[in-house]
Amino acid sequence: MIQISSLLWKGSLVGLLAVILGAFFLWPGSTPGIKEFPQAEYDFVIIGAGTAGSVVARRLVEGTNNSVLIIEAGGEPSWISSIPLLSPSLQMTSADWGYKTVTQARAMWGLNDQQAAWPRGKVLGGSSSIYYLIHTWGAKQDFNDWEKKKGCTDWSFQNVLPFFQKSEAFTSRKKQTGHRGYKGPLHVSEFDASQSPVAKGFLESARDAGLDIGDLNGELELGAMPCQSNIHQGKRWTGFQAYLKPVLGLPNLDVVIETVATRLIFEGKRATAVEILKIPTGDVQHVRARKEIILSLGTVGSPHLLLLSGIGPQKDLESLKIPVVASIPAVGQGLLDQLNVPMYFHLSRPASITTSKVRSLGQMWNYFVKGKGVLAESGIEALLRAPMSQSSLDPALFLMLFNMGSVNADIFAKIANFKDDAFRTSFPDSHNDSKEGFIILASCLHARSRGEIYLTSSDPSVAPVIDPHYLEEDYDVKCTIQAMKLAARLAKSEPLRRLGVKLHLPDYSECSQYNQTMRDPRYLECWARTGGITGYHPMSTCRMGSDDNPDSVVDSKLRVRGVKGLRIVDGSVFPSQTSGPPNAAIVMVAERAAEFIMEDAVSDT
Numbered sequence: 001m002i003q004i005s006s007l008l009w010k011g012s013l014v015g016l017l018a019v020i021l022g023a024f025f026l027w028p029g030s031t032p033g034i035k036e037f038p039q040a041e042y043d044f045v046i047i048g049a050g051t052a053g054s055v056v057a058r059r060l061v062e063g064t065n066n067s068v069l070i071i072e073a074g075g076e077p078s079w080i081s082s083i084p085l086l087s088p089s090l091q092m093t094s095a096d097w098g099y100k101t102v103t104q105a106r107a108m109w110g111l112n113d114q115q116a117a118w119p120r121g122k123v124l125g126g127s128s129s130i131y132y133l134i135h136t137w138g139a140k141q142d143f144n145d146w147e148k149k150k151g152c153t154d155w156s157f158q159n160v161l162p163f164f165q166k167s168e169a170f171t172s173r174k175k176q177t178g179h180r181g182y183k184g185p186l187h188v189s190e191f192d193a194s195q196s197p198v199a200k201g202f203l204e205s206a207r208d209a210g211l212d213i214g215d216l217n218g219e220l221e222l223g224a225m226p227c228q229s230n231i232h233q234g235k236r237w238t239g240f241q242a243y244l245k246p247v248l249g250l251p252n253l254d255v256v257i258e259t260v261a262t263r264l265i266f267e268g269k270r271a272t273a274v275e276i277l278k279i280p281t282g283d284v285q286h287v288r289a290r291k292e293i294i295l296s297l298g299t300v301g302s303p304h305l306l307l308l309s310g311i312g313p314q315k316d317l318e319s320l321k322i323p324v325v326a327s328i329p330a331v332g333q334g335l336l337d338q339l340n341v342p343m344y345f346h347l348s349r350p351a352s353i354t355t356s357k358v359r360s361l362g363q364m365w366n367y368f369v370k371g372k373g374v375l376a377e378s379g380i381e382a383l384l385r386a387p388m389s390q391s392s393l394d395p396a397l398f399l400m401l402f403n404m405g406s407v408n409a410d411i412f413a414k415i416a417n418f419k420d421d422a423f424r425t426s427f428p429d430s431h432n433d434s435k436e437g438f439i440i441l442a443s444c445l446h447a448r449s450r451g452e453i454y455l456t457s458s459d460p461s462v463a464p465v466i467d468p469h470y471l472e473e474d475y476d477v478k479c480t481i482q483a484m485k486l487a488a489r490l491a492k493s494e495p496l497r498r499l500g501v502k503l504h505l506p507d508y509s510e511c512s513q514y515n516q517t518m519r520d521p522r523y524l525e526c527w528a529r530t531g532g533i534t535g536y537h538p539m540s541t542c543r544m545g546s547d548d549n550p551d552s553v554v555d556s557k558l559r560v561r562g563v564k565g566l567r568i569v570d571g572s573v574f575p576s577q578t579s580g581p582p583n584a585a586i587v588m589v590a591e592r593a594a595e596f597i598m599e600d601a602v603s604d605t
């Protein structure tokens with residue numbers, strides 16, 4: 001909260017007014033349907049009320065006789081979390097697990113101890129309650145690869161399309177083309193690029209570079225578009241808001257919060273119950289599932305609980321004296337994350353969001369009274385997906401335009417774990433609240449470096465080790481540099497140049513031996529290794545795959561191999577990365593999974 005006040009209303013009367021108005025307009029009130037303690041038994045027990053868990057819970061309870069319990073470690077979202085522009089201030093609060101990676105040898109050189117801060121939502125809505133709201137399906141080719149290359153039966157784009165459509169309510173600024181969903185629970189709005197000279201310039205520069213401008217969700221594989229976000233009437237629209245909140249209070253759904261699942265209990269090979277710990281009281285209880293247990297704890301939480309419960313690499317489990325239920329070497333392995341390189345651009349024209357504009361009375365009024373203005377947007381205004389070379393059709397490079405230069409050092413340095421000097425040279429105008437500028441986040445969509453998550457203790461309160469192995473594969477370095485060069489090229493083209501755009505080349509002490517120029521590949525590599533931070537999109541630690549694939553943890557219906565009554569539904573099951581931030585695709589996976597669960601429940605009776 002201290003950080004938020006320093007961002008917005010440091011000692012100003014405007015701040016006081018905003019808080020009063022905010023509390024009045026946004027305070028959600030007490031939430032019905034949240035129980036102190038669960039019953040002893042349900043048909044289905046879902047662990048994790050994040051993006052995926054919220055979807056599955058809604059689909060399993062609405063219009064059915066199923067009794068369902070959903071267990072969440074975190075609490076209720078704060079009112080401040082509904083303000084889109086304030087997303088970064090939610091990290092390192094009680095709504096964040098606050099993980100850190102282990103020291104990275106080949107990356108994160110600009111971060112303290114070369115360790116990346118790794119936020120994950122610990123709150124109803126999970127990571128969708130703290131995320132940056134970007135809504136991207138991924139490319140069609142991603143899902144066709146899931147089916148053809150990864151052996152995931154019936155996961156081609158044609159198979160998944162109806163579930164994307166079912167999930168979303170897209171409000172387009174242009175004529176609706178029909179390939180999107182318009183009646184689902186998840187609101188998607190499109191940024192109005194005509195209101196932002198920088199976004200307009202970015203899109204025009206992309207067009208000048210030969211890219212199409214259109215809809216990257218289901219229409220274009222490559223190209224650029226104004227950002228689409230899960231924002232509705234100026235507020236964050238999370239998995240919780242969209243899916244779980246509307247069914248709270250139904251008699252067949254119980255929700256418990258501030259409760260962690262510490263172990264799964266098996267009878268033979270069947271998962272029958274969950275051991276839970278109520279955090280505030282320390283009470284331990286077992287809850288039985290008559291039909292199925294669904295793990296939706298996310299990319300860190302799901303492998304963590306499997307390992308604690310005896311499902312994972314046999315040797316590792318034995319070394320921690322955890323009784324082995326099923327030996328599955330791939331649990332926790334194959335971790336993928338996108339690495340973002342923030343590139344700062346000076347602007348000589350007043351065309352960006354600045355901290356002083358955000359704090360102005362006009363913006364406060366605009367937001368708290370009308371639900372509009374810069375606070376009602378995430379700041380990410382446009383996205384671009386491009387191939388590695390002109391002869392390729394594969395999405396490889398990804399750029400996100402964050403139209404804010406004067407990022408608050410108190411927040412941004414801390415949430416990424418930046419060293420002071422590296423932060424100062426990455427974001428040179430962070431001390432100046434009214435300085436115009438913007439950031440392009442450059443990344444490689446399909447990084448090949450694979451990381452891992454593993455245990456050092458059988459004690460559930462000890463966080464697992466997270467080692468993403470960033471930039472260990474040469475391809476990732478080459479691809480990231482290509483993305484950085486593309487961003488620099490766009491900034492030089494006329495539509496952005498006329499706004500007085502100038503790329504800032506950071507002066508990292510780690511890179512002092514190289515020529516500080518976009519033409520020196522060694523400098524660019526060093527920049528990526530020093531200034532790069534997590535893309536916040538970890539996945540694939542419990543991958544889906546064909547029965548003969550030793551790298552898979554779940555089958556094509558997301559059932560955990562080697563046991564019964566247990567399914568995983570969250571970002572950990574992605575067999576490979578999707579071409580963009582993954583939240584919308586996780587919602588799609590969960591919509592599909594809910595159908596699998598219902599079908600299997602019927603065929604079991």
Ligand SMILES: Cc1cc2nc3c(=O)[nH]c(=O)nc-3n(C[C@H](O)[C@H](O)[C@H](O)COP(=O)(O)OP(=O)(O)OC[C@H]3O[C@@H](n4cnc5c(N)ncnc54)[C@H](O)[C@@H]3O)c2cc1C
Binds near residue numbers: 297299
């Ligand atoms: C800062 C940030 C920005 C991001 N920006 C974007 C973006 O703009 N667009 C996008 O598409 N994606 C974005 N992402 C990624 C996206 O939010 C996640 O990929 C997605 O929400 C993951 O969904 P999930 O269901 O797999 O897991 P989560 O949503 O993380 O849900 C897991 C839930 O399980 C709970 N849990 C974990 N362990 C236990 C336990 N033992 N007992 C009980 N409960 C437990 C957690 O508290 C959490 O609520 C961002 C992520 C972060 C952190």
